[in-house]
Amino acid sequence: MLFKTNALFFEAEILCNKRKTIDDPLKLQVNHKEILYINPHCPFPADSRILRESFYNVCLLVHTFFLKEYYLEGFNPKNGETIIDCGGAIGDTALFFNAYYPDSDIHIFECSDRDYALLQQNIAINKKQDKLFAHKKAVGEKNQDLYFMGWYVANQKTESGVRIDCVSLDSFVKEHDIQNIGLIKMDIEGAEQDALKGAKETILKFKPKLMIPIYHLENDIVEIPKFLHDLGLPMEFRVKWTDLRFGYYDFVLFVRFL
Known part of the structure; x- marks a missing residue:
């Protein structure tokens, strides 16, 4: 293969x-x-x-542009609706979204120093500062200080950890007076459950499309759908597996509320 x-x-x-x-x-x-x-x-x-x-x-x-990992007919936002990209890396997914939804404001969260620097550069060289907004923050259940270690974060200070700001999406949306949200995408290395808890009010209010990996933690495949089900909103979901067959794969839950 x-x-x-x-x-x-x-x-x-x-x-x-x-x-x-x-x-x-x-x-x-x-x-x-x-x-x-x-x-x-x-x-x-x-x-x-x-x-x-x-x-x-x-x-x-390949995952972002060729396999279109974060694109599924019927589960995409409308052009012009605000998009939240949690775990934006170097901006590849945000630029992909911008290509399909050019009128949408896209708020991108990334806490890695290296990736955030490249994210800012990619926004600038594509002249997308009017639509793509980078935030050097982690996303979680509440506003707090966290400590970044490689690909992971902790809530206690460690010798190798770098302090980062963590915000809940609920508080961020209120602070920035965002009036419409069509999509929340997450890829935050196991912090998805906490981030969803911190976005509960936002999800209930705007009923955005969701694109959430469900493989980072062993119980993600159970706990994330359960959390969404317990919100009490009628919804439809799909799962999408993208696999390059040599150890690099993603398993993403797509959700739309009815």
Whole structure:
């Protein structure tokens, strides 16, 4: 399967290289040296050096732009509705959303120093400051200080942890007087259950579409649907599995309230 996947990459790169130009490409800075130029509907840049150098960048581009991990007919927001992107990484999902919903304001939460710096750069080089708003904060059940360690956060100070601000979406929405929300997307490495608890009022008020991974913690697949069911709102859901067959996968719950 790895061979077939690599062949797919190669064929897609050739198809993209045959195009003289890409109309209005996205620009994605995946490290502090090089920028990729991407057609939102095809994840492969004309210059494929980054793809060969970084396994993570391959997975990032394929999942977001080619497999359309966070897109499912009937479970998408309307253009113009506010989007909340929790765990925005370097801005790939926010730029993907902006390509499909150009009139929507997108609030992006990212607490990693490295990713946040690239996120800001990607917003700037695409000239999306009027629609994409970056917040260097974690998202959780309540407003508090947390300590960031690699990919994870803790609520107690540690020698290796870096202090970060954590906000609940309920408090953030009130503070910024957001009047409509069409989508809440999360990918926050096991903090989804706490973040959903901190977004309860927002979900009940706006009934946004939800896109939530349910594999980071062992009980996510049970506890996250249970929490949403207990809100008492009629809803419909789907699950979407995206898998590159060599250990990099996502399992996302899509929810719409009826």
